Amino acid sequence: MQRTRGSAPIVGLAFVAAIVSLVPLWYLITQSFSQGLETFLNELLQQRTLTLMWRSGILTASVTVASVLVGTLTAWITTMSGVRGRTLLTISFSLPLAIPSYLAAFAWVSWLPKISGFTGAFIVLTAACYPYVMLPVSAAMSRLDPVHEDIARTMGRTSFEIFREVVLPQLRRPIASGALLVALYALSDFGAVAAMRHEVFTWVIYGAYRAGFNPTRAATLSLVLIAAAFALTFAESLARGKSTGNVRANTARSRHRPRSIGGSAIIFVASLAVLIPSIGVPVVNIIAWLNRTSTRAIDWSSVWATTGQSFVNGSATAIVTLMLALPVAWCAVRLRGVFSVLPERLTYITHSLPGIVVAISVVYVGIRVARPWYQEFPLLIFGQVIIFLPVMVASLRAALEKTPVSLEEVAHSLGTNKWRTLLRVTLPIALPGILAGSALTMLAAVKELPVTLLLRPTGMNTLSTRIWDFSTISDYAAVGPYAIAMLILAALPTALLGTLSAMKDGDS
Amino acid sequence: MTQAPALQLVDVSHRFGDVDVLHNVNFSVDHGSITALLGPSGGGKTTLLRIIAGLERPQHGTVLIDDKVVANASVWVPAHERGVALVPQEGALFPHLSVAENVAFGLSKRRSAETRSRVAEMLDLVGLPTSGSLMPSELSGGMQQRVALARALATKPAVVLLDEPFSALDAGLRETLRDQVVEILHAAHATAVWVTHDQDEALSTADSVAVLLAGHIAQKSDPVSVYHSPITPDVAQFIGETVVVGGQVIGTGNTVDTAFGNIGLLREHSLGSVQVMIRPEQFEIVDADHSGAIVTGEVLATRYFGHDGTVDVRMPDGNMATVRLHARLLPNVGTTVGVIVHGRVLAFDPE
Numbered sequence: 140m141q142r143t144r145g146s147a148p149i150v151g152l153a154f155v156a157a158i159v160s161l162v163p164l165w166y167l168i169t170q171s172f173s174q175g176l177e178t179f180l181n182e183l184l185q186q187r188t189l190t191l192m193w194r195s196g197i198l199t200a201s202v203t204v205a206s207v208l209v210g211t212l213t214a215w216i217t218t219m220s221g222v223r224g225r226t227l228l229t230i231s232f233s234l235p236l237a238i239p240s241y242l243a244a245f246a247w248v249s250w251l252p253k254i255s256g257f258t259g260a261f262i263v264l265t266a267a268c269y270p271y272v273m274l275p276v277s278a279a280m281s282r283l284d285p286v287h288e289d290i291a292r293t294m295g296r297t298s299f300e301i302f303r304e305v306v307l308p309q310l311r312r313p314i315a316s317g318a319l320l321v322a323l324y325a326l327s328d329f330g331a332v333a334a335m336r337h338e339v340f341t342w343v344i345y346g347a348y349r350a351g352f353n354p355t356r357a358a359t360l361s362l363v364l365i366a367a368a369f370a371l372t373f374a375e376s377l378a379r380g381k382s383t384g385n386v387r388a389n390t391a392r393s394r395h396r397p398r399s400i401g402g403s404a405i406i407f408v409a410s411l412a413v414l415i416p417s418i419g420v421p422v423v424n425i426i427a428w429l430n431r432t433s434t435r436a437i438d439w440s441s442v443w444a445t446t447g448q449s450f451v452n453g454s455a456t457a458i459v460t461l462m463l464a465l466p467v468a469w470c471a472v473r474l475r476g477v478f479s480v481l482p483e484r485l486t487y488i489t490h491s492l493p494g495i496v497v498a499i500s501v502v503y504v505g506i507r508v509a510r511p512w513y514q515e516f517p518l519l520i521f522g523q524v525i526i527f528l529p530v531m532v533a534s535l536r537a538a539l540e541k542t543p544v545s546l547e548e549v550a551h552s553l554g555t556n557k558w559r560t561l562l563r564v565t566l567p568i569a570l571p572g573i574l575a576g577s578a579l580t581m582l583a584a585v586k587e588l589p590v591t592l593l594l595r596p597t598g599m600n601t602l603s604t605r606i607w608d609f610s611t612i613s614d615y616a617a618v619g620p621y622a623i624a625m626l627i628l629a630a631l632p633t634a635l636l637g638t639l640s641a642m643k644d645g646d647s
Numbered sequence: 648m649t650q651a652p653a654l655q656l657v658d659v660s661h662r663f664g665d666v667d668v669l670h671n672v673n674f675s676v677d678h679g680s681i682t683a684l685l686g687p688s689g690g691g692k693t694t695l696l697r698i699i700a701g702l703e704r705p706q707h708g709t710v711l712i713d714d715k716v717v718a719n720a721s722v723w724v725p726a727h728e729r730g731v732a733l734v735p736q737e738g739a740l741f742p743h744l745s746v747a748e749n750v751a752f753g754l755s756k757r758r759s760a761e762t763r764s765r766v767a768e769m770l771d772l773v774g775l776p777t778s779g780s781l782m783p784s785e786l787s788g789g790m791q792q793r794v795a796l797a798r799a800l801a802t803k804p805a806v807v808l809l810d811e812p813f814s815a816l817d818a819g820l821r822e823t824l825r826d827q828v829v830e831i832l833h834a835a836h837a838t839a840v841w842v843t844h845d846q847d848e849a850l851s852t853a854d855s856v857a858v859l860l861a862g863h864i865a866q867k868s869d870p871v872s873v874y875h876s877p878i879t880p881d882v883a884q885f886i887g888e889t890v891v892v893g894g895q896v897i898g899t900g901n902t903v904d905t906a907f908g909n910i911g912l913l914r915e916h917s918l919g920s921v922q923v924m925i926r927p928e929q930f931e932i933v934d935a936d937h938s939g940a941i942v943t944g945e946v947l948a949t950r951y952f953g954h955d956g957t958v959d960v961r962m963p964d965g966n967m968a969t970v971r972l973h974a975r976l977l978p979n980v981g982t983t984v985g986v987i988v989h990g991r992v993l994a995f996d997p998e
Binding site for chain 2: 546567570
């Protein structure tokens with residue numbers, strides 16, 4: 140490990156990034172207590188707030204339970220079931236990640252208007268969230284040693300007993316971490332509940348902002364939301380239990396378990412039962428919108444301009460996030476002590492902040508502190524950067540850890556100073572990871588709704604705001620081209636990446 | 648030699664928290680020589696190497712390279728300005744660069760004809776003239792280590808530091824590569840410090856062996872002296888197997904009286920009680936009634952290693968001696984044999 144000597148500029152930049160990301164929290168706390176403790180408690184202890192907590196809690200809990208079930212089932216299908224076409228199934232099952240939740244929700248509502256409310260929000264959020272369970276669980280399942288199952292079988296256990304007694308206990312950690320992601324997502328999602336007009340925290344916070352901007356109420360409710368997010372994170376650390384360690388030495392033994400025709404048929408039906416609501420309904424309805432659109436002229440120049448604007452916003456967000464995240468990740472990987480941990484931890488605090496909360500706090504900061512920037516492009520990017528910083532730090536950290544310290548030391552001994560070593564050794568080796576992290580951030584920024592909605596400069600339209608604006612007035616014919624553009628921009632790269640990595644796995 | 652040493656350490660001390668890693672380390676390395684820095688794991692070898700390389704600043708003491716101070720209380724020359732090239736464990740080739748680009752890494756004009764010819768020269772030297780366009784992942788472990796050496800030598804460093812360069816390789820490959828590396832270093836007239844915990848590696852490769860025990864250079868001399876006349880019992884025991892018996896120095900201080908009879912001393916010692924160190928290969932096992940056998944003992948156990956073997960013999964006074972023998976001479980367990988000591992031995996003050 141290197142000392143902090145000579146790293147002061149990088150440490151300084153890392154703390155700048157950390158402070159930037161703490162702006163929302165600072166705002167919420169000052170705003171909540173701005174009218175004194177009494178007002179804060181009045182806002183907090185209303186019957187309405189309690190009802191809201193109940194509604195949000197029910198929605199979060201049911202989406203989490205359903206996502207754990209569906210996610211574990213789909214993980215089993217794609218890794219352990221032995222059915223054919225698992226690569227294709229894996230890609231299909233992960234596609235919902237690429238469809239923005241508000242777009243899926245509007246697709247459902249346009250088809251079945253009666254579904255709005257809890258049922259619709261539940262279906263759309265579960266469809267959007269189960270991949271967060273499926274991905275870690277299937278990774279863990281493919282690392283399981285089939286020998287354990289064979290031993291249990293020789294001891295007279297049935298397949299179901301084996302799953303319950305041998306497989307499931309080994310999946311505790313991935314299920315817990317997946318469930319946490321789902322719960323945080325369900326709690327903080329704005330688009331789906333707004334489209335379904337289901338009154339939970341995020342939707343009401345937005346309402347408090349729109350209806351004459353009652354900042355104290357919005358901030359108080361946001362604090363409750365944040366407290367819930369922290370409680371969830373804490374619960375997850377309890378639920379994951381102690382690490383069982385990795386006792387397994389050898390590489391994957393292949394599973395030879397061909398399925399009977401009947402078994403395959405059941406798995407096929409189960410797969411469809413997952414794919415139809417999560418992919419089928421949204422995609423079919425969006426295509427149906429396009430059919431309605433064709434009866435009037437599509438304003439192609441507007442579609443192009445909007446797509447371009449989304450692209451510009453996404454790129455700007457990705458670049459700024461990258462520049463702020465790099466020093467934070469570098470400190471976390473290469474330094475020891477307080478300079479290493481602190482910036483990373485500080486940025487991580489905002490990890491569970493709902494987008495709508497970040498948006499409202501940045502609006503406030505804009506009005507109070509950065510008036511010239513209010514409703515201007517820089518403030519929009521600032522808000523998005525705060526949201527995507529923690530994820531970018533995590534992916535950069537993983538990328539930078541690929542360069543062992545000894546490589547940098549060899550470079551020093553060959554006459555290369557610290558900065559040149561960073562440029563010639565560390566960054567080139569981390570480049571694939573950096574590019575992947577930036578691309579993911581860009582796509583996420585393109586899909587992002589609440590921050591864009593609240594902070595966009597007057598007259599600016601992106602794909603997400605167009606979809607929102609037209610869908611809220613049920614003008615689905617007008618949404619069609621923008622929705623398709625969004626699907627192409629968001630889902631196509633996901634599918635391509637999935638196919639590429641599946642092909643790479645097949646080779647090795 | 649009147650020329651200043653290539654590398655010199657004066658009173659170097661270093662602590663990590665409460666742990667005294669190095670104290671008062673003094674040693675120097677001559678131009679064009681290979682010095683092995685030999686010591687047990689955790690003995691401070693790597694810290695010393697990092698201090699020489701400029702990756703760690705010593706808390707006390709002076710480091711000189713070519714008679715120029717690079718580290719003391721007021722001077723600090725960082726690694727990239729020292730001209731000290733590092734060959735770490737497992738080579739540490741840059742995975743994103745080809746073999747040729749790795750070798751050229753430390754050269755200033757990387758695209759010049761001069762660089763190209765230097766790279767070719769280095770790859771030639773390490774016996775990989777056609778591998779320049781390969782990527783590190785396409786090379787075997789031994790080849791990677793030779794490229795790492797070429798990369799280090801390309802910059803014509805004042806000192807090459809090798810940090811247990813073969814610990815990641817299997818035993819057979821290690822010996823072959825060891826000989827090749829010594830040859831390459833000599834061909835390049837390079838000055839090298841070679842860190843190892845392997846006694847055989849140190850004795851067979853280096854011109855000079857510095858034994859680092861408990862953060863201190865216990866002895867630094869040529870391999871033969873280190874093995875045959877270690878100056879402390881610790882060095883004797885670290886550098887090879889020993890049999891320790893009690894004895895009395897008698898006469899003019901050149902002879903010691905032991906259970907094995909009177910034996911000549913390698914170094915004079917003051918009269919009185921001493922500990923005597925005997926190497927296992929100095930013993931000979933003979934028949935119990937052999938005329939030269941002053942002492943007999945019972946064979947407790949034998950170990951067969953193929954090329955040779957060892958015998959544990961219990962002396963009448965209860966002392967144990969482990970004797971190294973040609974494998975076909977191993978006696979049967981339980982028999983009584985005579986023991987003779989050949990050559991001279993070392994006496995140390997009893998602890």
